[in-house]
Amino acid sequence: MRESRLAMFLLVLPALAVVLALFVYPLAMSVVSSVTDKTGATTLDNFAKAWELYREDVIFTLLIVCVSTAFIGALSAGIGGYLVLGESRRAIAALRWLYRWPLFIPFIVAAQCMRTFLAKNGLMNNAFDTIGLIDVQNAVGFLDWRGIIVTFVWKQTPFVALIVAGAMASLDRSTIEAARNLGASRIRILLEIVLPQVSSAMIVGLTLSFVTMLSVLSVPIMISGGAPTMITVDMAFRINAYSDYGVANALGLISYAMTAIAAWVYLRSNAAKRGMA
Amino acid sequence: MRSVLSTILRGSGLGAVAFVVFGPITNLALWAFAVQWYFPYKLPVVWGFKYWYEVFKPRSDAWESLTTSVLIALFTVAACLVLAVPAGYAIARGRLPWRGGILLAFLLPQAIPSIAVYFNVARIFYGVGLNGTIAGVVLVHTVHGLVFAVWIAAAAFAAVDRELELAARNVGASALRSFLTVTLPLAAPGIMASAIFVFLESLDEFTGTYFVGVPDVTTLPLLMFTASVAGNYQIAAITALILLVPSVGFMLFIERFLKADVLAKVGG
Numbered sequence: 020m021r022e023s024r025l026a027m028f029l030l031v032l033p034a035l036a037v038v039l040a041l042f043v044y045p046l047a048m049s050v051v052s053s054v055t056d057k058t059g060a061t062t063l064d065n066f067a068k069a070w071e072l073y074r075e076d077v078i079f080t081l082l083i084v085c086v087s088t089a090f091i092g093a094l095s096a097g098i099g100g101y102l103v104l105g106e107s108r109r110a111i112a113a114l115r116w117l118y119r120w121p122l123f124i125p126f127i128v129a130a131q132c133m134r135t136f137l138a139k140n141g142l143m144n145n146a147f148d149t150i151g152l153i154d155v156q157n158a159v160g161f162l163d164w165r166g167i168i169v170t171f172v173w174k175q176t177p178f179v180a181l182i183v184a185g186a187m188a189s190l191d192r193s194t195i196e197a198a199r200n201l202g203a204s205r206i207r208i209l210l211e212i213v214l215p216q217v218s219s220a221m222i223v224g225l226t227l228s229f230v231t232m233l234s235v236l237s238v239p240i241m242i243s244g245g246a247p248t249m250i251t252v253d254m255a256f257r258i259n260a261y262s263d264y265g266v267a268n269a270l271g272l273i274s275y276a277m278t279a280i281a282a283w284v285y286l287r288s289n290a291a292k293r294g295m296a
Numbered sequence: 297m298r299s300v301l302s303t304i305l306r307g308s309g310l311g312a313v314a315f316v317v318f319g320p321i322t323n324l325a326l327w328a329f330a331v332q333w334y335f336p337y338k339l340p341v342v343w344g345f346k347y348w349y350e351v352f353k354p355r356s357d358a359w360e361s362l363t364t365s366v367l368i369a370l371f372t373v374a375a376c377l378v379l380a381v382p383a384g385y386a387i388a389r390g391r392l393p394w395r396g397g398i399l400l401a402f403l404l405p406q407a408i409p410s411i412a413v414y415f416n417v418a419r420i421f422y423g424v425g426l427n428g429t430i431a432g433v434v435l436v437h438t439v440h441g442l443v444f445a446v447w448i449a450a451a452a453f454a455a456v457d458r459e460l461e462l463a464a465r466n467v468g469a470s471a472l473r474s475f476l477t478v479t480l481p482l483a484a485p486g487i488m489a490s491a492i493f494v495f496l497e498s499l500d501e502f503t504g505t506y507f508v509g510v511p512d513v514t515t516l517p518l519l520m521f522t523a524s525v526a527g528n529y530q531i532a533a534i535t536a537l538i539l540l541v542p543s544v545g546f547m548l549f550i551e552r553f554l555k556a557d558v559l560a561k562v563g564g
Contacts, residue, residue, distance in 0.1 A: 024392070107306055135326075135529060227406065254412060
């Protein structure tokens with residue numbers, strides 16, 4: 020029995036048409052609009068204006084997303100590593116139960132949580148004040164670039180850790196046991212034996228997180244309204260205040276370019292792995 | 297002595313993780329039950345359900361946006377399943393032309409920052425009168441949800457043993473009948489998981505609704521955003537807690553629906 024290729028294609032067609040019409044077409048539209056002025060002539064003015072007005076925000080966005088990605092990578096390596104190499108079963112079970120919670124919390128709810136938690140008189144500063152670490156009267160809030168990074172790391176670490184821990188769990192335990200018998204420390208086993216073998220899972224998770232953070236509007240608006248801010252906020256502002264699609268789409272293209280860098284890193288690491296094999 | 301020390305270290309480490317994970321959620325919950333809370337008090341000055349009455353009084357904004365949100369999410373699930381079940385089956389079973397390219401097309405909405413796409417969709421919808429309508433928001437959520445729906449459905453169908461289908465065909469069942477009575481029931485847990493995923497994604501979606509739904513469609517996330525920006529932390533906290541209920545419920549039950557053999561085939 021052999022299904023015809025045409026019949027199979029017809030089954031996919033409706034779903035494909037929806038993605039093409041409502042994602043690929045507007046995506047192409049944003050590219051065209053970014054290089055077109057109001058009269059319809061081709062121009063690079065939108066990029067010049069975007070760069071002139073939002074240069075700081077572009078750099079700020081790239082920094083925030085890169086720093087967050089680095090933290091997410093380090094923390095998920097640590098969580099995954101403890102789940103595989105930890106010695107206390109009870110502590111492993113507790114960590115496994117704990118770390119997943121933010122995964123299913125919507126970004127907008129995470130932003131609202133952090134908006135109260137990281138404020139000058141939020142629960143974090145109050146808790147530190149209670150145990151005598153700081154004096155809340157002289158404390159500062161974290162509702163700026165630091166707050167955005169904290170929120171992103173809090174929300175995305177469980178996602179990457181879940182992927183990384185899954186990859187670590189399916190590793191061959193014998194090399195780990197051998198290294199342990201030879202007296203290698205757990206940190207060394209994690210860095211030299213476990214992490215190199217799960218690097219592709221780690222990079223997939225980090226790339227997806229990178230793109231997600233570049234798309235989120237609610238977190239930067241709610242955590243830090245003032246300048247400098249992320250370009251997602253600038254895009255929303257250009258549209259809502261001026262209906263300026265040209266500059267907004269130029270900023271959109273800049274965010275695609277940042278994604279392209281992430282994708283390039285991902286592909287290069289894949290190629291390097293194939294070269295090694 | 298050494299084991300006592302390591303137990304203490306382990307305990308305080310886990311305590312720190314618990315504080316980081318639950319601290320922000322606790323702060324939100326405190327706000328939901330605070331009637332009055334101002335500096336320098338570390339805990340609410342007056343506790344109570346005052347704002348809960350306000351949120352849940354008949355014909356309140358919250359009820360209206362909750363109804364809108366659930367309605368949109370249900371329509372989105374229906375649209376995604378209608379599109380994704382045949383597509384997922386074809387990807388799993390058939391010799392599909394351009395299979396790699398098609399899979400990539402379904403991945404795009406997750407692989408490219410979508411905010412610029414959303415306001416261009418809003419621009420298109422403005423021209424055809426879909427802006428500010430439920431249908432417009434459902435369409436935007438459907439595109440976003442299709443990624444999960446198609447990939448999980450394809451994995452669920454791939455996990456169904458092909459021999460069973462062939463056996464049904466051999467005893468004379470039509471292709472449609474063997475699909476409806478054999479393949480679909482076996483893939484149902486995976487399809488169910490994708491439906492829950494799409495439902496939650498739609499319920500929580502903010503950016504697309506922000507551009508396409510204005511000014512007439514107010515979903516729960518938009519209501520929460522407005523309350524928060526206006527400084528009304530109690531209303532924002534209560535709305536956020538309502539949004540958390542389905543998410544946490546899903547987390548606790550995810551393993552029931554998403555079986556390991558299906559998970560292993562995602563993306564395959």
